[in-house]
Amino acid sequence: MVDAYETVCVTGAGGFAASWIVKLLLSNNYVVHGTVRQPGDSKYDHLNKLERSPENLKLFKADLLDYESLRLAISGCSGVFHVASPVPFPTAITDPEAEVLKPAVEGTLNVLKACVEAKVKRVVVVSSIAAVVKNPNWPKDQVKDERCWSDPEYVRSTKNWYYLSKTQAEAAALEFGRSSGLDVVTVCPSLIMGPLLQSTLNTSSWLLPMGFKGTRVNLVVSNLQRNVGYNYWTVVDARDLADALLLVYKKSEAGERYICTAHAIGVEEVVEKYLKISHPNYNYSPELTHTKEEEEKLSSEKLERLGWSYRPLGETLIDSIESYQKIRVMD
Numbered sequence: 243m244v245d246a247y248e249t250v251c252v253t254g255a256g257g258f259a260a261s262w263i264v265k266l267l268l269s270n271n272y273v274v275h276g277t278v279r280q281p282g283d284s285k286y287d288h289l290n291k292l293e294r295s296p297e298n299l300k301l302f303k304a305d306l307l308d309y310e311s312l313r314l315a316i317s318g319c320s321g322v323f324h325v326a327s328p329v330p331f332p333t334a335i336t337d338p339e340a341e342v343l344k345p346a347v348e349g350t351l352n353v354l355k356a357c358v359e360a361k362v363k364r365v366v367v368v369s370s371i372a373a374v375v376k377n378p379n380w381p382k383d384q385v386k387d388e389r390c391w392s393d394p395e396y397v398r399s400t401k402n403w404y405y406l407s408k409t410q411a412e413a414a415a416l417e418f419g420r421s422s423g424l425d426v427v428t429v430c431p432s433l434i435m436g437p438l439l440q441s442t443l444n445t446s447s448w449l450l451p452m453g454f455k456g457t458r459v460n461l462v463v464s465n466l467q468r469n470v471g472y473n474y475w476t477v478v479d480a481r482d483l484a485d486a487l488l489l490v491y492k493k494s495e496a497g498e499r500y501i502c503t504a505h506a507i508g509v510e511e512v513v514e515k516y517l518k519i520s521h522p523n524y525n526y527s528p529e530l531t532h533t534k535e536e537e538e539k540l541s542s543e544k545l546e547r548l549g550w551s552y553r554p555l556g557e558t559l560i561d562s563i564e565s566y567q568k569i570r571v572m573d
């Protein structure tokens with residue numbers, strides 16, 4: 243091991259956002275225990291190519307619903323980044339309880355219990371603005387900050403199972419911290435974009451290719467847009483999110499919650515201001531527009547006060563497209 247000074251665990255290490263935090267941690271000399279469900283699968287090959295991974299990254303087979311597997315991965319760690327959670331296409335969910343809610347909520351509690359057993363000093367839980375924005379009682383024109391919580395009953399009534407899973411999991415995590423004394427901090431990213439480290443497309447990374455005209459992609463989009471309404475984006479780059487997670491790990495007080503978002507923009511503006519300039523040869527779908535009701539006003543001021551900053555949206559979009567082109571999603 244080269245100058246390593248602390249061992250931390252990252253759950254769901256092979257996922258889109260988690261891979262970037264693993265990369266950042268390794269480059270900062272952390273020893274990383276990464277949990278994956280199918281060790282040996284080629285979908286995790288990118289992790290073995292990260293700088294310092296041969297000496298400082300150890301992968302553990304673990305499922306969020308298997309406490310013992312989490313306990314083994316977390317044992318010996320002083321910190322945990324709990325990133326794993328199901329992020330399915332909304333239209334693909336058939337059994338919300340088994341596929342989304344249970345792994346998110348019970349899984350988070352399993353991670354936290356294993357952290358208590360391992361005497362972990364701090365856990366950073368990746369939540370989502372899904373746990374923030376769906377609050378019909380929040381004053382309409384007031385910017386949403388960390389005091390705003392999605393209303394679980396309202397979200398349940400809309401059958402938005404992913405949003406419900408993130409709301410319940412985050413609330414349970416903070417409550418667990420309060421009642422057990424475990425140091426828990428939550429971070430609520432908006433839509434995560436940016437280049438992929440892995441070679442397959444995760445759910446949120448489909449949104450950008452959707453701006454490009456293509457039969458297969460548009461078929462998926464039209465359903466998704468009707469159901470979820472992703473025509474107004476509040477966006478953060480996965481690389482800036484990784485910075486935010488490490489920053490709160492090092493600097494936050496216990497029990498805090500942070501919204502992590504950088505840009506807010508309608509899809510038509512994404513196309514006109516950025517994509518048509520950087521990639522003029524694609525045929526862009528004219529159907530991409532957003533309504534006033536879809537707009538969200540969110541604040542990451544609290545995170546910025548801690549020292550967080552983020553890159554320009556143009557950089558995120560260009561780097562994302564370049565990485566999608568490499569795996570031929572834009573063809």
Ligand SMILES: NC(=O)c1ccc[n+]([C@@H]2O[C@H](COP(=O)([O-])OP(=O)(O)OC[C@H]3O[C@@H](n4cnc5c(N)ncnc54)[C@H](OP(=O)(O)O)[C@@H]3O)[C@@H](O)[C@H]2O)c1
Nearest residue numbers: 254257258259279305306325326327345370433434444446
């Ligand atoms: N993407 C976004 O726009 C966005 C926005 C806000 C918040 N978030 C949150 O950010 C986190 C990462 O999201 P992502 O976009 O990077 O998703 P992703 O690429 O799909 O990664 C999700 C990870 O969760 C793991 N996972 C799912 N169910 C599991 C289970 N039962 N046991 C163990 N591991 C399980 C998966 O592991 P395997 O590799 O083993 O399948 C995968 O590595 C999630 O907590 C998500 O809610 C995402």
